[in-house]
Structure formats: C-alpha cells, structure tokens
Amino acid sequence: MERPAGVAPPWEYASAPESTDVVRLEDRYGLFIGGEFVEPKSGRWFPTISPSTEETLAEVAEADPADVARAADAARDALPGWRGLAPAERAKYVFRIARQLQDRAREFAVLETMNGGKPIKESRDVDIPLAAAHFFYYAGWADKLEYAFPGRGAPRAVGVAGQIIPWNFPLLMAAWKLAPALAAGNTAVLKPAETTPLTALFLAQVTQEAELPPGVVNIVTGAGETGAALVDADVDKIAFTGSTEVGKIIRRSTAGTGKRLTLELGGKAANIVFEDAPLDQAVEGVVNGIFFNQGHVCCAGSRLLVQEPVFDALLGKLKDRLQTLRVGDPLDKNTDVGAINSRAQLDKIAELVESGVEEGAEIYQPECVLPERGFWFRPTLFTGVSQSHRIAREEIFGPVLSILTFRTVDEAIEKANNTPYGLSAGVWTEKGSRILHMAQRLRAGVVWANTFNRFDPTSPFGGFKESGFGREGGLHGLEPYLAFDGGGDGGDR
C-alpha cells in the first residue's frame, strides 16, 4: 500500500470480530399486528440481507394496503385503552422497553450491524444506548404532560400515529418515533425501511416481553408502496424521516386531509472551520461529521468550508487522517467505516461522485483494500468544489466530503446558508463571540460548535426550510404527539 511521503504507516490491527452467536434469527418474520406476528394477507415476502456479505439473513413480510389497514385498525382499537390508562402506569411500560433494550443491548447492536452494515462500535456505543435513552427520557414525560406546554390547555393524545423511518439508524429512529408517541398516549403503526427491518421486529418482541397492551405498537414491513399505504391509512398523524423528495410527496398526499404531519428530511450541512480553530480537533470533527455511519446521516457535515489561511494545513491533516480510517467488516470492533447500506445506495453514491469528477472537482481517496463481497465505498474528498457543483448541492448520503473555501465571516454565512436545506451546521473556532454570532445566523435546526453529530434525547433536533418541519427530541419532540383542549392548538402542521 503506497502512502504519501512523511506519513507514518497506520497501526496494524489484528482483526477483532464481534460474535454473532448472540443473535438468533428466524427464517421468516411476519407483520406485527395486535401484539403478535401474523402472516401478510398479501402473501408476499422479501429477503433482507447483510450489506457486508450480501447473505440473506431472513425473509420478512411485505404489507399491502389491506395489511396496513389491519395494523391501523389494531392501533385504533387499542387507542382508548392506552390513552385512558393512568399516565404513571403508561410510563412504566415505556420504562420497561428502555430497560429491555439495555438488557439486550449487545444482541441489538450485533443485529443492527448485520442488517445495516454500520460499524459495530457505532451500533454498540451510539445507536442502541441512545435508543434506550429515548424510551427512558420520554417515559418520564407520560405523567407530566401538563407541565410541558404551559397555558395551552389540557394535553391529550393525537390518536393513531403512522410512522415511517429510514435505514440509516433503524432502531434509533424507531425509538425517536415510538417513545414520544407512546408516552403521550398515542398508538402507532411503524414502517421500518425495507433494507433494515430486523431490529424493529426485535423491538416488537421487546414490546411483547414488556407486556405492552396488544395493538399499541404495530409494525408493518415493506418498501415505498407500504409506506404510501400507511400515509393513506386511517391514521391521525404521519411522522416521516427520509428524503426531501419523498417528504414532499407525503405532504402532497396528506393535503386537505387534516392529518398532522412532521417531516425530518435531508440536509447538506456546512461544517465551517475558521483559521483560529483547533485544527486537530477540527479534523476529528470533520471526519466524524462526514464518515460517521458511512455518511448515511441526514445531518452529515458534507460541505466543509475552510477559511483560506488554514486550507493547506487542514487538507494535509485530513488526507493523513483518511489514510488511517479502517474500512471493512462492520462486525470488526476496529472498523471505522462499514458497508454501504444497499447496492442501490452504492450506485447513487457512485453516480454523484462521477458527476463531481466530470464537473471538474479534484477527487482524493485513500488507498485501502475493500472486501470482495458486499457494498463498499472509499472515504472520498473533493477539492476545487464550487457552489454550483452537484456534489455541493445534492445530498449524497455517503462518505463523500466536498471542500470549499472562504475568506470572511459573512462569506462563510452566505455560503453555508446557500442551500434549500437547513438541518444542521458546524462551526470550529476558538473565539466565543464568533461561535454565538455564527450560531445565530446559520439557518439550521442544529448548530454544533467545536463538535459535530451529537444527539441526546433531551435535545430538539430537526430542520429549517426544506429539511422538514417539527422537532424530535426534548419536550419539543412531544408536541407533535399532543393535541390541546385550550386555544392555540397547533392545527395541521
């Protein structure tokens, strides 16, 4: 393997694979409706695979509109009982789910990595603990709802929530959706992504173990058509996390129905490094910002804006750092960058990267050996990127960083905000007054100063502009699941 002059070779790591024995998979998983796994009326099943080996892990049911209607009916039937339960008792069920997830953390982490391709160290240290933390946090709200929105009248559950989640954080997104919904007294029909349904189905088992009343949580598996059926089903609210394109389709189809809607959509976050930034920390933040979860992150720091005086220094450090990223078997505890989630996603990434080369940007990829099977993409940097390049405008959802430069604070703000998206942004500088100035002017729902990609159940997360509306996390994440008897009901947003 060739390395640039002056760069020390990385440590050689012995392989440290995580055992998969802890996960016991069935051959087939039905739909989870009314508290039990049932055969799909559609009669259709599809395989779900490991993107790092391309092996089939199990078959899952494909829900058609009749199946989705059955799930929505089960949720509707369960609603009076769940909503009517004493809030403190409702809380205990949600606490139980949190505890079950903590108890089965290792099993869930391994399964998440097998089904999604993300490094085990991320599913182990981020996805599963945060998912449990969300259930724990929202459980505590169940019997305190009247404190959350002062002066707004008595809060009550909205009703049946239809929830559609993406493949990048399968269990964590299920937790983001279900925890506040359940705590507020709603029942739910959840549709996980077609490529990553397994941890959601294991979560269904957890709800059984927690003796959650049947029908409070229902899980239907399938692809876009199943999601569309859920949007059209007899539900009171739709919560969607996914692409801006699909979010707009959902907005159009709920128009005029009075269904409440929250959308967590795409992003093209600017990560802005000023000349006085602590460069080594900034490099780590930039790497974490774009290569965390292979860049399959809606708030990924995919546009790096570097102040000109430190451009060369930062780029050198960044290239060195990329040489040390370990790409490969996501079940290896040393792996930094795992498998791309699906072949379709790999093709999309490749197509956008090709456009970057064709439009004249300069590409850099470290030398590294990729496994022969599975879906892989090298960590990639582009320099010489201009604002009009597709790689600077479109969400790539892969390990691809576009680097631009700026001279002044105003130019940084202008460039950072020059996108239809507004989900997140990063700022790296030692100057406190500048951090606050930037934090105020960046049109984004989350601003990370001298850090990036941090999440916490107590912290609202969500976008400005075309990154969607509504917030998840914190008490602001409760609001979309509540209606109010007094004035000022948020209506249909």
Place this chain on the structure above:
Amino acid sequence: MSTDRVEVRRTAKLYIGGAFPRSESGRSYEVTAHDGKPLAQVSQASRKDLREAVVAARGAFPVWSGATAYLRGQILYRVAEMMEGRRAQFETELADAGAADPARGVSASIDRWVWYAGWADKLAQVVGATNPVAGPYFNFTLPEPTGVVGIVAPGDQALLGLVSRVAPAIVSGNTAVVIASERSPLPAVSLAEVLATSDVPGGVVNILTGRTAELVPWLASHMDVNALDVTGVPAELLADTERAAADNVKRVHRASDTDPFDDAAQSPYEITAFTEMKTVWHPMGA
C-alpha cells in the same frame, strides 16, 4: 357661489416594501358596504405585485429578525398606539363591513397588538430550553423566525382577524405578505397606513388587496415563501393550497375556530407556529 366643501376621497392602494403603489396591472375592484353602498375602488393585486411583495419581505427579513426583541416589542406596541389615534376611521370601516359592535372590534384589535408586543422578549424564555444532555456539553434551544410568512387573512372580522394573524407572525422576526379580506379590505388598507407610520420597517408587512382565489395559489407555490397561515383560505381551496405548499416544504398553519374576541384566540403557540427551534451544542471542559 356655493360654500359647500367637496370631500377629498381616499385612494385605496397596496402596501409593498413600505410604499403604497397601485397594482401594476392597473386593475381595481369595487368594494361596497354591507348595505350595498359603494365605498371605494380597491387595488386588485396581480401576480407581479405578489412577487414584489415577497421580494420586499425577503429584503426586510435580516433587518427585522436581527432587531432586538425589546425593539420589536416596542414597535408592535407603537402600532397599538397609532391605531388608538385612528379609532374613528377603523370604527367607520368596521361599521361599513357590517360589524355588530365596531368599537369593540377596534379595541380588541389594539389590545391584541399590545398582548403580542409583550411576548417579543418573553417567548424565548417560555418556549426555549437548556437541555441536560448526557455528556460534557452546553446545549440550548431557542425559537427563531421561519422567514417569509404568507398570510391569508380571514374573510370576516376584517380587522381583528387580520391583526390576530399578523401580530403573532411578525413578533418573532418573520416578515409577512398578507392577502386582505376580499370582501372588506378597507380596514387592511388603513392598517397599512398605520404600519407605515409606526416604525415597522418597510417590507416587514406587505398587504395586498384583491381576489383571494386568484392570489392564494401564487402565494402557496412561491419558492421564497417559507410558511403559510391559511386561516382565511376558503375550504374549497385548502387542499390545493397545502399541496402547492409542498414544493418547498412550507410550514402550514391554520388558527383554531376560537372566537377571535376570546382570550383563547391569542397564544404564544400562535407565535411558535411560525418559529423554528434551533439547538446549539458546545463542548464544556477546562
């Protein structure tokens, strides 16, 4: 030689960017009182007028959203002061519009400005948060204005309905493009004249008179409008309006059916309908 004085009549114009142009289309429509008495020819805004209004609102956004909350509160209160001085004019217009109790309508409208003025520097304290995250970070959440808000004012309650939609939208720092009540636009025209003399920067509120059904689709599909208040959108146009709003993921809000005179019709959550919550993280360490 007669000594009878001839009345100087008012020309009702649009309000865009702090100026009072006629519609560029040269169109107007006749407005009559509830009893059929002709009142005025009112400018009938065109699509180009609407676009100009959005440009003005966008231009005013950095100034208005960048103003301190204290200043915005003062300016909203100033609007109330200026309205108080023009009570007679508003009362006449509400009477023409068929209001049962014009004086009450004007009083409630003035009081609504005062109520929302007071929220300017309190909203962040009530709906913001510092979040106790599990880790060494300082992390807080604050409301910020969404941007340019398109407001379709209710067709009835031509003054109170209008004020009840505009005040909560702009108090957080949003700027607005407002479509006035089609049937009773004159209170909106008068409100524009109040706003122009109330220290509200030009472009913060832009008021268009004209045909609601004609203007709403252009407002709903405009790519530089960030949010819509559809309270005054006729039921038959609502689904199309929401569909058009999808093009750039506009926030869509409709006030509840609460009686506008009721205290429940004013709420800080009418303000947060058009704010975005921004969460800022910073590491802590010695």
